[in-house]
Amino acid sequence: MTADPAVFSVVGENGSGKTTVIEGLVAELTGLGLRVGTIKHDVHGFQMDREGKDSFRHKAAGASVSLISSPWQVGMVRDTGRDLTVAELVERFMDGVDLVLTEDYHLERWPKVEVHRSATGKGLRCAGDKTVIALVSDEVLPVDVPIFGFDQLPEVTRLILDHMGGARGAAGV
Numbered sequence: 422m423t424a425d426p427a428v429f430s431v432v433g434e435n436g437s438g439k440t441t442v443i444e445g446l447v448a449e450l451t452g453l454g455l456r457v458g459t460i461k462h463d464v465h466g467f468q469m470d471r472e473g474k475d476s477f478r479h480k481a482a483g484a485s486v487s488l489i490s491s492p493w494q495v496g497m498v499r500d501t502g503r504d505l506t507v508a509e510l511v512e513r514f515m516d517g518v519d520l521v522l523t524e525d526y527h528l529e530r531w532p533k534v535e536v537h538r539s540a541t542g543k544g545l546r547c548a549g550d551k552t553v554i555a556l557v558s559d560e561v562l563p564v565d566v567p568i569f570g571f572d573q574l575p576e577v578t579r580l581i582l583d584h585m586g587g588a589r590g591a592a593g594v
Contacts, residue, residue: 426518427585432527433536434543439524442536445574458518460510462525555580
């Protein structure tokens with residue numbers, strides 16, 4: 422569709438169902454022929470590789486970048502000096518996609534779909550945030566955006582597609 426992908430964030434409290442919603446949205450969007458990228462934020466750090474594997478050993482030996490490549494995919498672990506913004510990640514790593522869905526970037530100013538589950542016992546993470554365009558929830562809450570159930574991801578997908586034109590170029594991407 423475009424060289425500059427649209428970006429939408431899926432946000433919410435732990436245990437609200439963000440990953441499940443992203444999985445559903447990716448399936449819906451790719452089913453429509455879009456190429457979708459995802460970015461998951463983890464403030465605690467992560468480990469993609471397993472101890473003893475060659476690529477793990479390369480990184481442990483001091484490589485600042487380690488790639489593993491096959492005929493079907495490429496994986497990379499790269500050191501950074503700081504937490505990169507969504508715009509920086511999209512620019513550097515999301516070439517060739519039409520849409521990027523992020524998880525847990527609630528402080529950035531991208532259009533957001535908030536996910537809320539009453540069982541968490543918590544309120545909305547982004548209450549009052551004007552970048553929230555929709556709520557996926559198991560209960561009705563007093564918000565000024567459309568509310569969808571967890572079984573309404575095709576409708577959420579349509580809302581995202583309706584917003585895509587305005588989402589391109591947001592926050593400098």
